[in-house]
Amino acid sequence: xxxADTTGSGRQVHLRTCPxxxxxxxxxxxxxxxxxxxxxxxxxxxxxxxxxxxxGTTLGHLHHDPDRLRTPMLRQPDGTFRxxxxxxxxxxxGELLLPVIAEHGIEAVTAYVGNPLAxxxxxxxxxxxxxxxxxxxxxxxxxxxxxxxxxxxSHLMYGAMWSIPVPDVRRTDLLVAMGANxxxxxxxxLACPDLMGEIDAIxxxxxxxxxxxxxxxxxxxxxxEWLPITPGTDAAxxxxxxxxxxxxxxxxxxxxxxxxxxxxxxxxxVEEWTPERVAATTGITAERTRRLAHQLAETERGVLYGRIGxxxxxxxxxxxWLVDVVNILTRHFxxxxxxxxxxxxxxxxxxxxxxxxxxxxPNFGRWRSRVRGAxxxxxxxxxxxxAEEIATxxxxxxxxxFTVAGNPVLATPGGDRLDEALDGLACMISVDNWINETTRHxxxxxxxxxxxxxxxxxxxxxxxxVGSGAKYSAPIFPPTDGRPxxxxxxxxxxxxxxxxxxxxxxxxxxxxxxxDVLADxxxxxxxxxxxxxxxxxxxxLLDLTLRTGPFGDRYGEHPDGINLDKVKAAPHGIDLGPxxxxxxxxxxxxxxxxxxxxxxxxxxxPRLASRxxxxxxxxxxxxxxxxxxxxxxMHNVAVLVKGKDRCTLLIHPDDAQRFGLNDGDHxxxxxEAGALVVPIEVTDAIKRGVVSLPHGWGHDKAGTQMAVANExxxxxxxxxxxxxxxxxxxxxxxxxxxxxxxxxx
Numbered sequence: 245x246x247x248a249d250t251t252g253s254g255r256q257v258h259l260r261t262c263p264x265x266x267x268x269x270x271x272x273x274x275x276x277x278x279x280x281x282x283x284x285x286x287x288x289x290x291x292x293x294x295x296x297x298x299x300g301t302t303l304g305h306l307h308h309d310p311d312r313l314r315t316p317m318l319r320q321p322d323g324t325f326r327x328x329x330x331x332x333x334x335x336x337x338g339e340l341l342l343p344v345i346a347e348h349g350i351e352a353v354t355a356y357v358g359n360p361l362a363x364x365x366x367x368x369x370x371x372x373x374x375x376x377x378x379x380x381x382x383x384x385x386x387x388x389x390x391x392x393x394x395x396x397x398s399h400l401m402y403g404a405m406w407s408i409p410v411p412d413v414r415r416t417d418l419l420v421a422m423g424a425n426x427x428x429x430x431x432x433x434l435a436c437p438d439l440m441g442e443i444d445a446i447x448x449x450x451x452x453x454x455x456x457x458x459x460x461x462x463x464x465x466x467x468x469e470w471l472p473i474t475p476g477t478d479a480a481x482x483x484x485x486x487x488x489x490x491x492x493x494x495x496x497x498x499x500x501x502x503x504x505x506x507x508x509x510x511x512x513x514v515e516e517w518t519p520e521r522v523a524a525t526t527g528i529t530a531e532r533t534r535r536l537a538h539q540l541a542e543t544e545r546g547v548l549y550g551r552i553g554x555x556x557x558x559x560x561x562x563x564x565w566l567v568d569v570v571n572i573l574t575r576h577f578x579x580x581x582x583x584x585x586x587x588x589x590x591x592x593x594x595x596x597x598x599x600x601x602x603x604x605x606p607n608f609g610r611w612r613s614r615v616r617g618a619x620x621x622x623x624x625x626x627x628x629x630x631a632e633e634i635a636t637x638x639x640x641x642x643x644x645x646f647t648v649a650g651n652p653v654l655a656t657p658g659g660d661r662l663d664e665a666l667d668g669l670a671c672m673i674s675v676d677n678w679i680n681e682t683t684r685h686x687x688x689x690x691x692x693x694x695x696x697x698x699x700x701x702x703x704x705x706x707x708x709x710v711g712s713g714a715k716y717s718a719p720i721f722p723p724t725d726g727r728p729x730x731x732x733x734x735x736x737x738x739x740x741x742x743x744x745x746x747x748x749x750x751x752x753x754x755x756x757x758x759x760d761v762l763a764d765x766x767x768x769x770x771x772x773x774x775x776x777x778x779x780x781x782x783x784x785l786l787d788l789t790l791r792t793g794p795f796g797d798r799y800g801e802h803p804d805g806i807n808l809d810k811v812k813a814a815p816h817g818i819d820l821g822p823x824x825x826x827x828x829x830x831x832x833x834x835x836x837x838x839x840x841x842x843x844x845x846x847x848x849x850p851r852l853a854s855r856x857x858x859x860x861x862x863x864x865x866x867x868x869x870x871x872x873x874x875x876x877x878m879h880n881v882a883v884l885v886k887g888k889d890r891c892t893l894l895i896h897p898d899d900a901q902r903f904g905l906n907d908g909d910h911x912x913x914x915x916e917a918g919a920l921v922v923p924i925e926v927t928d929a930i931k932r933g934v935v936s937l938p939h940g941w942g943h944d945k946a947g948t949q950m951a952v953a954n955e956x957x958x959x960x961x962x963x964x965x966x967x968x969x970x971x972x973x974x975x976x977x978x979x980x981x982x983x984x985x986x987x988x989x
């Protein structure tokens with residue numbers, strides 16, 4: 245929505261949803277003469293109600309960034325790039341890709357898709373066409389860096405990998421947060437605006453907030469208590485909590501008791517996991533562990549929330565599973581104030597079942613990666629496998645790569661090895677808006693739109709929300725005439741994989757077929773419905789998923805239901821209420837019950853037991869992020885990176901003293917994977933024996949075209965991440981708890 249400024253100054257005010265993270269904050273974007281002058285919070289937004297973080301104010305900077313690509317780029321023999329027409333770029337893609345497929349087959353082609361897809365209007369809805377229609381056997385993604393354990397546990401417990409319950413923080417009186425820092429990241433697999441305000445509100449109404457983390461984060465500073473835990477031992481702590489729940493007769497399944505199977509099996513599994521047994525390993529005293537179990541069991545409305553720090557460690561799946569287990573055993577599951585399943589108004593395409601994995605089937609390891617032999621889990625292998633699959637000759641070698649809105653050189657373990665491998669590809673095509681550390685290797689870069697050049701409506705993010713709603717944002721700036729939208733680019737690339745020149749791909753026909761398939765999912769006739777639309781594309785898909793969602797009008801069957809027109813008519817959004825109990829409709833397991841003790845997961849408990857007997861590491865590394873940073877791609881915004889250097893190594897004063905380091909010194913940090921030199925920051929806000937580096941930095945590569953980022957390069961912490969250090973059950977990278985050494989640098 246846009247309205248002329250009443251002062252007659254020519255300023256237009258557009259209402260929009262920020263697409264940068266799960267908070268989905270409402271914005272007022274003030275524009276004059278095609279320039280963004282000001283961005284501030286929309287105080288009337290039904291969802292965020294005036295909340296906004298610093299990143300959301302910079303969408304204008306991103307749109308106007310002189311380094312952002314507006315035309316395709318072709319890589320020259322000397323490694324430089326030149327601007328090209330779309331016809332030239334499409335033709336060059338064919339010249340490079342088709343010979344690879346002709347000689348080696350589609351098996352020699354893969355893709356890496358980045359996190360921004362979750363927030364992108366076109367890419368999120370059409371990436372499935374590139375993956376599915378092209379015949380690419382498998383893809384790589386940051387999912388195996390930050391969340392795959394949660395997908396695995398949800399798949400096995402509830403029958404669907406994206407049925408991930410979220411903490412109902414707005415109605416709880418006890419929040420225990422493990423490995424989560426909303427002070428920096430807002431929510432993660434948790435959509436709630438002003439989550440720090442909700443943490444304050446819990447305590448203001450007499451509740452309690454406890455943070456369990458190796459570092460005293462900004463969230464821990466606002467909480468009532470910080471419990472510093474040894475990295476990678478969260479599952480041991482939670483098994484001890486479960487032990488106490490059974491031993492002290494505290495188990496109460498509450499309203500879901502008839503839907504839970506495996507309680508007695510679990511009782512037997514945790515019999516020997518006493519708080520005393522794990523205390524030395526976790527760093528949490530046995531007395532505090534027992535009291536934590538009692539707090540969770542005896543609070544009427546309480547919830548345990550575990551996030552990225554639990555996922556990207558060596559026991560990520562066990563820890564992620566146990567978060568849900570503890571909530572179930574303390575009657576804090578599928579009830580207000582506890583762990584609940586959201587109801588997105590528009591169903592995301594991720595909910596469609598993956599062939600062969602319906603109903604929570606634990607048939608992982610259906611194939612293994614060629615070089616490492618890593619087993620497939622939910623269709624993925626560790627992202628760190630990509631470098632070796634490109635660099636290692638032989639049958640099945642990856643010779644062509646698509647990257648879509650991703651920067652794996654900085655985002656994945658062993659990214660330095662991937663950086664070396666990429667130039668060995670016969671073909672690399674990137675859909676991206678910048679020449680960054682990864683795309684500098686591309687043969688062709690096909691730029692997408694800026695966030696302000698395209699419409700917006702979150703689908704996947706509402707899947708993690710503390711309430712239901714719908715908010716539509718119209719484009720603010722029209723794209724250059726003749727420039728294809730991102731969804732059209734993806735369809736053309738899929739057609740190219742099938743041997744069609746990109747310019748000749750019938751985009752409309754493929755889009756129509758895609759719509760028809762999705763309509764059929766809900767028992768509707770696609771061709772009949774299409775007759776009611778003037779054009780296709782993502783807005784047509786959005787209308788379909790809204791109409792067939794839980795609040796939809798189903799094309800007139802429910803006249804009071806919503807559709808895209810109704811959402812567009814509500815410029816500040818539509819509030820569809822808080823989450824409701826809905827476990828029965830969520831469950832897709834064969835017997836429609838929660839599998840409390842999946843065999844695949846509990847078989848890993850002996851591996852955790854052996855961890856208790858392992859000598860403690862002298863020093864381990866954990867990751868972190870900052871409120872003004874969003875992985876690697878916000879570092880080209882001057883107002884976000886100015887000021888104090890944030891790419892520093894945090895180290896406890898006692899550790900600094902024993903290694904001969906002082907605040908501000910440079911230290912050499914080494915692991916089995918590599919080494920780097922970084923300035924240190926001495927602080928007591930981190931547990932002894934733990935150091936911390938932020939992720940997403942390392943902007944020191946020749947050939948990138950990100951001027952601001954290059955002035956603030958930092959170091960790439962993934963140089964220290966061993967590619968084979970993973971959570972065994974999920975293949976998720978263990979980027980927290982890496983053994984390291986430090987010395988004066």
